[in-house]
Amino acid sequence: MTALRRRVIVGTAVVSMALALAACGKAGDKKSDSAGSGKAIGILLPDTVTARYERFDRPLMEAKIKELCADCTVTYANATGDASKQAQQVNSMITRGVKVLILDAQDSVGVKSSVQAAVDKGIKVVAYDRLAQGPVSAYVSYDNEKVGELQGQALLDALGAKATPQSKIVMINGDDADPNAAQFKAGAHKVLDGKVDIAYEQSGQWKDTVANQKVTAAITSIGAKNIVGVYSANDTMAGGIATALKGAGLHVPLTGQDADLAAIERILAGSQSATVYKAYKPEADATAEIAVDLLQGKAVTSVADTTATSGSGQNVPAKLLTAVSVTTANIKDTVVKDGMYTIAQICTAEFAQACKANGLQ
Template identity: 35%
Template sequence: MNINRRGFISLGAASVAALGLAACGNDATTPGTETSTGATNGGGSGAGGKVGVSMPTQTSERWIADGDAVKSQLEEAGFEVDLQFANDDIPTQSQQVDQMITQGVKVLIIAAIDGTALAPQLDAAAAAGIKVISYDRLIRDSENVDFYVSFDNFKVGVAQGQSLIDGLAERFSSENPANIELFAGSLDDNNAHFFFNGAMSVLQPKIDSGEFVVPSGQTTIEQATILRWQQEAAQKRMEDLLTANYGDKKLHGALSAYDGLSRGIITALENNGYSGETFPIVTGQDAEIASVKLINDGIQYSTIFKDTRLLAEQAVKAAVALLEGNEPEANDTETYDNGVKVVPSYLLDVTTVTKDNVTEALVDTGYWTQEQVDSGVA
């Protein structure tokens, strides 16, 4: 994906002036490789020091966009950047972070594959005086997490659940009860729990009242989880659910925590003969271009747009503050307890995207072009 086709949001002019920043080009990474070493000064001087950026995978366009956005904005801020992707492999991410520490980075920005697996690396970072920013996925069970930047993940789940409710009311108002199934993210991702709990906060009352029914009976996150958020695993689970529970009934909706899962669910539904105006309501998250096209075509019902350009901006601001010996600006100091301490956090808001507001939310903001939305190709 050519991230340069998006208009990145840079740090404000005052911050740029204060830091004496120099703009530089953005090296887009290439999907499909296990790791991508972005150790480079780019067009910046690297005067701010070296920052290690650890992203979980390149199999999701969302994480490619995050990695490139963080790298681009850090380089604009005068940092040297080592960007690594871990291919959803925990030992690989651990090794990459170890290497960053050995190379003398000043700050680590980490989107963890498993939020509980990096304690030794964080201990080593603390011993070396390296600050740690947990990026989007909260790193757990360690006191050595200095700051957390993310979206309001409980609200993400609420928005997904409410979108499912709205879509069912729009498309299946005469169906009572409506049959739904639940798909959650990977249990080792702390965010998956926030997403699921947020969604269930609005869906559970509907289930309790009998307005919604889950024919499979699989209503806990442990039953609904999809390891590593894999599209193929979501497709297989949906196929199994349809075979076991829908011989004499129709599915009306599926809660999906992520666009990749959504596309797997949709494939399974299409393979089982679902189509047209009675296609089940399927939610999603991350505004991946393939799913945005499905939404624009009236197949996937919705996605939750999390503007990763803004998240990258907050990560850079936090890195600058920590290196200057200051506390980064936080707007939440109560919610994100990682099991050892409450991590000060900056949370961003999100937007629910349906066919009605694709242009306003994604094209007008420069996140995707109309050509990309029409083609489904970034």
């Protein structure tokens, strides 16, 4: 071998080694940044249609995590209602090196393989608000069957003497892919069955447009004059339903859930009877505490004081909070008192008269 050729080979090898070392350095830096020196927590929320997630859940969880773990990094993504997108986001979180993943599943059944993939990489998964299937380490939510009972009772209370076994109501449930929807539905049926006639029942898929279409179809099928009330599983759908009812000239009791600002205003204006207030801060705080405990290798039972069984049979440590029904009678003592909304935010010019009439000033 000639001296020139030897120099070329050696030179090429040196350059290759330098590039390889540089590449390793970049990969290491990226892993270190994304993993936050082993203190990375990921948050995946399901959609942007439901107002609570971006407005309350995300910022509350992020703030509590930072309070409990100043040097923790938080990575966030929203599935925007797309289960396949959320699966990709779980893979991205795995690649980024998160150690704990807070997951509010868009599809609690379909996400099972993604949960397993994360756990296989040593990631602890905390199911938030919805109990995802798969080997999750903990679950934080509200007692969802009790929520459904609150909704059903609120509808009966609003109906008063019109609540008879012959009185026809329309029931618009949540998305079948959400296990909470089945629990809300079960709780509501427990209260409503035998007390009223559920003449039309469909899923509104948590969408105002779908709920509007379903109630419009119900009005056509049953007849506007025959409907005495509507059960809506959440406030987003209640907004679409209220529009359909108004279009048909119907003014009947209507339930909801989530205490959305628009729902509080509809309650004051009389186009919605009640909502269910699930204080977001206790739920977000408990989830953040569990996530940090898992990150630090601590037991979660100081927060998760009960258990829940997922659809795939896992018995999961859980924290289940208690919700409250909201009507005109207790807006000030719930969402205003807790600082969720100010009087100024609720009582805009459009609702000023309704606020005054209900002592909300």
